[in-house]
Amino acid sequence: MGVCTSLCGGLGAELEVGTLAVIASVGLGDTRSGSSQVQAPRVLDNGAVYEGCWEGAVRSGDGSQVWPNGAKYFGQWANGMAHGNGRFEHIDGDVYEGNWSEDKANGYGWYRHKDGSSYEGQWTNDKQDGDGTETYADGSKYIGRYKDARKTGLGTFAWADGSSYEGNFENNDISGRGVYIWADGRQFEGTWASNRMHGSGVFTWKDGRMYSGDYVEDQKDGVGVFSWPDGRCYDGQWSCLRVSCSS
Incomplete structure (x- = not known):
């Protein structure tokens, strides 16, 4: 019979979210200590545009980022990385929405392919x-x-x-x-x-x-x-x- 061989063979394609490792740290903006502050949109060193909260020169709090290739992230940040709840939209139409830790999907989340x-x-x-x-x-x-x-x-x-x-x-x-x-x-x-x-x-x-x-x-x-x-x-x-x- 062997019916499962063909049926199961393609079931385990890895659904990697793709890290946000391309996010560049920048040394711009308000360096005063204190709580997160919303600032005007900034163009980062890698060409991405970030709009949202900062703590000094570090993205922290709620914010959105759009990469030059059209990929988008909307959600929470900490220490310049996606951290907390957020949504990442891939350029091919795939979407991940859920929990993040240090730029990676960690915890509970939902991934939808196009x-x-x-x-x-x-x-x-x-x-x-x-x-x-x-x-x-x-x-x-x-x-x-x-x-x-x-x-x-x-x-x-x-x-x-x-x-x-x-x-x-x-x-x-x-x-x-x-x-x-x-x-x-x-x-x-x-x-x-x-x-x-x-x-x-x-x-x-x-x-x-x-x-x-x-x-x-x-x-x-x-x-x-x-x-x-x-x-x-x-x-x-x-x-x-x-x-x-x-x-």
């Missing part, structure tokens, strides 16, 4: 990290855990064709224990490795057939029991090459 796909959840240093929900342009959706921008841990993925998987992921692959339900009603509950049934599990068909036993790379291989709705049953050893055997 094609309509999106991610909402936890971030660490510009990467999905923790609990989140990813929605794709075709309507598919993943809800679960991320680590270093990759689906890792428990999660649920629902495809647009009606199939679904609930269980463990590892580096964007279905790996570990989980239940996959096909759109036509077939179901496998058991162990997975790299998007394939691998280990022990139970496969059921909508017409009542059932196989309980061992799998190797999507194929029945090892000890297993196959039963039919009419009462017939085979209990024994299985060995099948993936290229010549079908379920």
Whole structure:
């Protein structure tokens, strides 16, 4: 079968926000100590235009910045960096809105691609990290855990064709224990490795057939029991090459 290989392969594209490291520190303006003060728009050394609050020569408080290429940030600043709540608009139409820490997405935030796909959840240093929900342009959706921008841990993925998987992921692959339900009603509950049934599990068909036993790379291989709705049953050893055997 191997149905998950093609479906899962492109699910883990990293949704990096892109740091604001290009922000240049400038030595301009009011250097008096005290609370943040709103000042007139300034052109920075890198050509970006900043308008908002300053503490001495440092951007701090609420402010907006527009880069020469058209990228925009609106939100909070601290020590010359995006820090707090803010919104960054990429030149390609993508948008991130949420929490920032030292010029990077950190904490809770929402990222929307121009094609309509999106991610909402936890971030660490510009990467999905923790609990989140990813929605794709075709309507598919993943809800679960991320680590270093990759689906890792428990999660649920629902495809647009009606199939679904609930269980463990590892580096964007279905790996570990989980239940996959096909759109036509077939179901496998058991162990997975790299998007394939691998280990022990139970496969059921909508017409009542059932196989309980061992799998190797999507194929029945090892000890297993196959039963039919009419009462017939085979209990024994299985060995099948993936290229010549079908379920």
